Amino acid sequence: MEPVPRRMLGCPLCLRLLREPVTAACGHSVCSRCLRAARGCPGCLEPLGEELPGNRVNVLANGLLQKWFPEEGQPSAVTECSQGPISHSHQNLSLEATECLQKGQVPLTWDDCSEKYLIFQTMASDATSKLSEERESISDSDEDNVSYSCPCSRSVPPELLSISDFECSVCARLLFEPVTTPCGHTFCKKCVERCMDYRPCCPLCKEDLRKASFANLTKDxxxxxxxxxxxxxxxxxxxxxxxxxxxxxxxxxxxxxxxxxxxxxxxxxxxxxxxxxxxxxxxxxxxxxxxxxxxxxxxxxxxxxxxxxxxxxxxxxxLEDKQVTGVELTDLCHLHSRVYAQARNWFDHLPSILQRRIHTQHGPIPDQEGNVQASPDGPQWCWWLLAVLPMDPSLQMILLSSTSLHQRLTHLQRVLHYLVQNQIL
The missing domain is CATH 2.30.130.40 (LON domain-like)
Incomplete structure (x- = not known):
């Protein structure tokens, strides 16, 4: 018997059994009702649902929850009819139930390939302080006053476990690195990428996925x-x-x-x-x-x-430039103004034919920014200058990788001074 991973079946916002789970672009799942009140994911603090058109329910996760816990996901008749307070005899899947899940009191059997059993993303271990307001607003809502019957020590019935529930509909194999599309369907990451090479739509419902991004912008x-x-x-x-x-x-x-x-x-x-x-x-x-x-x-x-x-x-x-304050910021602003004036002077004294070539390929030199630390990459004119100056690629790489604007400006100042002194165009 293999225990259910920590909070695998629980919503990290309301701490209850996932109900109509929606998988956000970051890969974490929350209840659809919680999604409306949340500003960020409790696991990674990324915005929830902005890249999911319509915030569709995760078909696979929702189906498994309804299959395994058909009663726990249903609201009580008292709440449905709004006839008075919730009966205390009904046990909520709240903090107490979540503790049961965390202690592994809901075992789940699995035959093989358990390392590929990745249907749900691991939920956040603790709620962050930045999301406390969202949790309080959800707790005060009428929809949150839903009672559940949850015998937390009960195992998932073995007869309800089927490998076919965890198979990719494209390759007909156990889901590996599952990705949920905006329409709510789940496939192996490689499978959906291959399908989109042929036709940019969901393999099941044929919904257009050209506006969806499956490539993590820091992974692969x-x-x-x-x-x-x-x-x-x-x-x-x-x-x-x-x-x-x-x-x-x-x-x-x-x-x-x-x-x-x-x-x-x-x-x-x-x-x-x-x-x-x-x-x-x-x-x-x-x-x-x-x-x-x-x-x-x-x-x-x-x-x-x-x-x-x-x-x-x-x-x-x-990469992001390191922020400076106080005297360091004042010195940085003065250096920024001096080097920009130096760069302008160098460009204005170039032969007109070179100026036209640079202008055609890279455009005019950008204006001097008022806030030198507004961008994580620093002022744009520095990169324009770095692109047009006759510099060795190794030095360009040093400046590209530097997270110190002061260091970049100092190097550019030295290069400009050398070019002017030696009349190198």
Whole structure:
């Protein structure tokens, strides 16, 4: 007998048995009624339901709960008719019942492949203080005054357990890395990705999924190994390799329109740091090639390298500039103004033909920002300057990976001074 994992069947907001569970984009499930009052997921604090059109009920999870606990999920007649207070004889699946679940008093048998038994995401171990208001508002609502009959020590009847309940309808195998679509259906992650390669719709109900994003933007991020890219700076691409044609098609059809760009690194295939790119326009040519217009997004650090159907992929974490205050902020603002003026002066003294080329490829130099710490990547004009200056890629990589705006400005100041002193254009 294998116990039900911690809070697997309970809503982390109302601490009761999941009722009409909705799986949010982050992968955690809550009751549909709780979703209306919550602002963030108690497990990861991400917004709940914003990427789920209509907040559809998770068909698989809801079906299993109704099958295993048909009585516990039904509201009492007293509550339905609103004829007075809830009877104390009815036992709520609240904190006491949740404790029973946590202590493993609801055993669940499973024959094999238990490591792949991942139907529900693990719920939060404790409610966060940021969500206390949501929980209080739910507790005060009439809908929350629903009584349940829950003998917590009862096991799930063995005859109600069936491997077919946990099979993917695409591959007919046990669900592995299950993903719930916005329409509420659950499939293996690889299966739904393969299906969307053929047709961007749900394999069961055929609902259009082009606006849904199944790719976690920090996990298995597609990596284009080519050139250096910078935040906020345009990066036109000519796509002709079959692997990258597949990657671009997936990015467009799944709705992410986002991938990572890294330069080549012989020892590691691609560099440890890169920049996300957002597809703005894509023009398909008759021979299968495409011209793709992209713009730089967040910087990232590579945590793990991998492959996906021929192209590179990686787990990443995003970089943010360190915030400074007081005297450090004052000094940073002064340095920012000096280097911007220096960059303007350098550009204005370039030959007109070079100015036109830079303007055509990268646009005009961005204006100086009033708040130098408004963006996690710092002022955009710094990245514009870094893209147009004749610098060694190794130095560009140092500045791309730096989380200190002061350090980047200092390096740019030295480079500009060197170029002017040596009349290098």
């Amino acid at each position: 991020v597609p990596i284009f190994v080519c050139t250096m890219a910078f935040p906020g700076i345009s990066c036109p691409l000519h796509i002709f390799e079959p692997r990258y044609r597949l990657m671009m098609r997936r990015c467009l059809e799944t709705g992410t329109k986002t991938f990572g760009m890294c330069i080549y690194d012989g020892g590691k295939i691609f560099a440890d740091f890169g920049c996300m790119l957002k597809i703005e326009e894509s023009e398909n040519l008759p021979d299968g090639r495409s011209l793709v217009s992209t713009v730089g997004g967040r910087r990232f650090k590579v945590l793990r390298r991998g492959h996906k159907d021929g192209y590179n992929a990686a787990d990443v974490e995003y």
